[in-house]
Amino acid sequence: MTSRDYSFSPPTEPNTATYRRQSYANVTAGINTPTQQESDLNAMSSAGTGEQESVPSTAGHSRHHSRAMDIDDREAQRKNIKDKETRDPYATKTYVDDHLPFFTPSYLRHSRHVQRLHRAYEERLTQAREEALLHPHKEPSLSTSSSNVNLSKMHASHIHRPAVQDVIERLPLATADDQSHPLPSRWSEEDKMNGLDILADGTEIRFVGVTKTSDEAASTRTDHPMPKECGLYYFEVTILSKHKDGLIGIGFSSKKANLNRLPGWENDSWAYHGDDGYSFACTASGKSYGPKFSSNDTIGCGVNFRTGTAFFTKNGVYLGEAFKGIKTDRLFPSVGIKKPGEHLRVNFGRTPFIFDIDRLMAHERQVIMRQIGEFDVSKLHPPDDENTLIHKLVGQYLAHEGYVETAQAFAQDLHDQRQSLAANTQSSSLPKSEDDIHAIKRQKIRKSILDGDIDKALKYASTYYPNTLEEDVNKDVYFRLKCRKFIEMIRRLSEFNTATSSPTALTKSIDSLASNGFESDAQMELDDQLQREASTSAELLPADDVDMDISQELPPKSSFMKETKLLDDVLAYGRKLKHEFGSDPRQHVKKQLDDTLAIIAYPNPSESPLASMLDPQGRVQIAEEINRAILVSLGKPASAALEKMCAQTQVLLDETARKTGNASAFVNVSNDFLRP
Amino acid sequence: MPSHDSLDRKMDDLKPSKSDINWVIMDYLVSEGYPGAAENFARETNLCSPIEIESIRDRVRVQTAIHAGQIAEAIDLINEMDAEILDTNHVLHFHLLQLQLIEIIRGVLANGQGRSVEFRPAIEFATAQLAPRAPTDPVYQTALERTMALMIFPPEKMVPEFKELLDVKLREKVATKVNRAILESRGERPEAKIRQLVRARAWAEAESRDAKVDLPPTFDIGLDGPEMHNGNDGDVMVL
Structure with a gap:
């Protein structure tokens, strides 16, 4: 039993872990303990292979019981969350399978195919979890006397058999056969x-x-x-x-x-x-x-x-x-x-x-x-040789993504290189094309989002690309951006709360609060300013000196007043968000809205189960989505050639591996080329 | 062609994450020595860069010297960094010295009147630096002989394989080798991952075609963008 076989499973409680070892020891020792193994076997074979096994009655009872425990647990958790939010509902024993049927043989851990199987398995598991959460009350409750009687006779392990597992057993395993090609398991x-x-x-x-x-x-x-x-x-x-x-x-x-x-x-x-x-x-x-x-x-x-x-x-x-x-x-x-x-x-x-x-x-x-290392690339994009091709790919990616300064620095570095070779005397200044202007605009939007200033980003976006975010296809991007604003407000609120305990950080915190995320007079001025610029000047580029920091001049108020104000603002914005998107019937919108708004329930969000929502990585993601939306609205491809090339390579490898199992099967783009 | 549509769909699902691509870019800028770009990239992507820009600049100085044909200077710079690099890598040292000889000859061919006396410094350099190494390996010997031949044939009568030696591309090649050696001496990966990625793309296509996977006749890498094509009538028009 090695940890990597189960490395994807959420942390288990100590007692389940102990059991796992014990039961495994039994298996390895060849000890045949039928009741226990039968139920384990059911769990493995059905989830792993899609075969439906007849379930022995004891196991059936144990499942009823476990589901009842399940409900109990969840209720306990809900109380817990109100008091102190330390437990992730998914991280508790209730949802963890002692015998996850999926395993990755160590020599296949690089295998694309096995990673794909694993992902498919996890998706099924998630689906099962959601199902279990949606219909917890359909199952018989603990009061059934036979369960109780059986419980006392049962091996302790059965108590931990999760409801999820049963759901998996009943899931249609459509993917298990012809297409997905699972590993032999028994x-x-x-x-x-x-x-x-x-x-x-x-x-x-x-x-x-x-x-x-x-x-x-x-x-x-x-x-x-x-x-x-x-x-x-x-x-x-x-x-x-x-x-x-x-x-x-x-x-x-x-x-x-x-x-x-x-x-x-x-x-x-x-x-x-x-x-x-x-x-x-x-x-x-x-x-x-x-x-x-x-x-x-x-x-x-x-x-x-x-x-x-x-x-x-x-x-x-x-x-x-x-x-x-x-x-x-x-x-x-x-x-x-x-x-x-x-x-x-x-x-x-x-x-x-x-x-x-x-x-x-x-x-x-x-x-x-x-x-592969010796393979000639000259046919990929004739007449480019490897160096030229890579220069173009990198340059195009930087321009496409709107990394304007990097793109310019890269062009300059390349130019210097050519100069020293004295072979090529191309002009060193980048042509200022329409594309560059757009790139700079996109870059400003990105920068604002990466800094967590969603209002600024929204204003830039509505000024430079007034229609893009209103388009139907971008409804979701717009929604996520609005949600992100709420999350940023929460972030600042909690930073502020932390800062109040250290007076030096306070002023800074107030400043940043005032300049970010809240409608203030200064922000309104900014609005006007941007509008004026948009109408008076066709050339928007000098907007670089749009003073986004005016509001920093606001005099700091007392921290108590400030905090109340902040909280009011957060709540007001939350209501606005609910009002604007609450009527959207789509499931993923509902879910994200609920998750986003729920974060306010935690006094210390960064240690709550929803902490991952606060991760600045979320900014990167939304910044990319906006960038892509703008590019598409400008009639440009949604992804850069370098990204496309990675996807192409993986598709080619997958298709070839499926057909012949040849060398392609041994290569995995993201493992082999996209990390150290 | 429905099957090719499904390829497109699969590709959409297999888009790498931006952070992966950003890593590849940063890896490339650092490894191949683009300090200005690397610095800007770290800032623009909010990547906290653990890299020391100064160490890139060291390597760039060596590269620049080689690109400019200042081989003696490059050798000094390398030895300042780590004398062991050339002490242990004899082949690399030979390549540098050969390039140095070529640069001396190039200077005479470009500025002199072609009198044999003008080649004296070149011959002296070859005798002192390269000739002692030649007997240790037939490859060295061939290389030396070819280089010396540059002094005998007038450039317009030179065969291509000799002319290659005078191509500035050779400087690039040697500069790349030196860069790799420096990276290796520091315990770093000698080559940026993007190179292997690009080769893998070409290799994977060749493997697929060998395996007779159903592919469109051309599989564009998308570098030229849609604006290069005339989308109205479906004809591919290169502007």
């Missing part, structure tokens, strides 16, 4: 030979049948094939128990291979056999490959879709390439055994592997990165 209950018992959440198999002929055996396959989109797939099988005359085959096969013989012997199946150490590729005559294996050995099997090869490992030692030319689609991990009592356990990456597959993966990725 041996299949259907795709197996009679005489095999599937145990421990589908991670163990045991032979309980009889075989008549010498070549008869019992094999099984996993619930899902190995996705080519991973590029490389690896799993390990530990032999818990082997009969002295037993035969064990470990490998992979397509659905075409019969399951009444060992994998490797059949068409479309490949495997490594323990009795002779031979490898078998779709034929009953094998080739000498590796050592024999027996009880307590761990055999790893890896398929590289890029090279069409497969290899095995024994107890962490690489045994070399076993097969090549593997082109078959939809291959499932597969194992076969044939003697009573034979017992295997598989690891699909939920826990660390014995073999250092991470290193092999890293090597694989290095090879591909080197290949």
Whole structure:
């Protein structure tokens, strides 16, 4: 159990964490405790695979109970929030799954495909949470006597089984199959030979049948094939128990291979056999490959879709390439055994592997990165070479985003470079085009937002681009900007409250308060001034010296008066906001409005569950949205070539990986190129 | 073509975040030495910059000297920064010395009358600095021979591979190598990520076409913007 497997789960309470370890220890030790495992198994298999399992009655009761606990908890929380807001409703045990069915094998943590699966899983989880919150009262309450009776008999773990999990079980898992290509997670209950018992959440198999002929055996396959989109797939099988005359085959096969013989012997199946150490590729005559294996050995099997090869490992030692030319689609991990009592356990990456597959993966990725590093870019935008192309991409991005001064400095730096090369004598001054004028205007709007001065931004926007924010397509942007203003007012209010305890900071705070976010006489003057400028002069650029700071000259009033005034202003603006947008029927508008207004309930917003709304990062986001809206209204593309290029690259990689599982599967644009 | 529309839609979903792109830009400006732009960018994006502009300027001074053909000065600057760079990287040192020889020859070719006596300083430099290194590696030897040939052929009769040596692009190449070596010596990534990103874009397209993924015949990177196209009749018109 490593933390990274569950790294996305919200913090759990100590007792659940302890349980998780215990239960896992049971699984690893191969201890079979049916009741407990059955319910865990239900949670895993249904959420992970979309199969509906019949739910044992005890588990059913436990769920009822947990949901009742759930309601209780929420009520307790509501009270809590009123007193002191320290608990995030999502961060409590109520919503945390002990056995999150999703796991990322460590060697696939860079994989785009697995990240995508993970995201899809999380979306389902969020959906389930919302559902649970929306309909909490539909479920039976704690007063049901049978639940109570059962409760006392139950293992403590059941108390923590969350309602969310049950919701997930009932969610239609439309994406789980054809399109999303999930990772194999367990041996299949259907795709197996009679005489095999599937145990421990589908991670163990045991032979309980009889075989008549010498070549008869019992094999099984996993619930899902190995996705080519991973590029490389690896799993390990530990032999818990082997009969002295037993035969064990470990490998992979397509659905075409019969399951009444060992994998490797059949068409479309490949495997490594323990009795002779031979490898078998779709034929009953094998080739000498590796050592024999027996009880307590761990055999790893890896398929590289890029090279069409497969290899095995024994107890962490690489045994070399076993097969090549593997082109078959939809291959499932597969194992076969044939003697009573034979017992295997598989690891699909939920826990660390014995073999250092991470290193092999890293090597694989290095090879591909080197290949990319040597690739010629001259066809991308002829006749530009790599340097010229990058200069253009960077320059265009800076201009597009309205980073005017950077763009100019960059052009100047490039010019200096050319000068020193004395090769190119282009004029050093940037042509002052229409675009530059717009860029400067956009930059002012951005700067105001980044400084948290939403009023100033709104005024610039309505002066320079009077129609843009009124357009229907920009309704949401306008709404978010207005919400941001409320958040900035809250920010200042709380800064002010903090500042009152330190007199030196106070004056500064008052000044900034006065100049930001509040309708004052000075602001009205500013309005007029901007209007005058807009009407009298067609050339708006000198508006640089529009004095946005006039209001700072306001004499500071007493801090108490000020605070009351501030609070009044915040409340008045909140009402205005509610009035303006409260009638919007759209769900996301409602939600954001509610969340925004709710923040006023917290005396110390920066430590409340809504603290993330105060994050200055939110300014960046809204500034970008406005920038984009203006660009589109000017008939420009919404994104710069550099952004487009990233998206194109990822689409190309995704499409190719889906089709062939080749080198593209090993590359991940945001992990590999957009960070150190 | 509906399938290509779906490509467009997927691309909309895969837009990188601005902060990722801003990181790439900053990484590039710092790594390749655009101090003015880096400073402005840190300010305009509200990125608190952990970078030391001065350390960029150091590298830019070296680059500028190489671009200007002041190789001796560049070597001094590099040694001031970290003498180990050239001590341990013999190939790089050789490239710099070769460039220095080329610059001496260039000066004679540009200003002299082509009399052989004018080449004496060049020959002296080659004998003292480059000749002792030549036997250690055949690559050095070839490079030295070619460079010396510049003194023999008149420029108008020179074959392209010799002429290349006189192209100022060679200064750029050497400057880039030096910059990487300095970055590496400081334990930093020797190359800006944007380079690999651009190559990955070209590589990914080639891989897709090899794999016969259904793509539009041309896949524009969008650098020229819609204003370069005449959208009315769908014809692509480059202005």
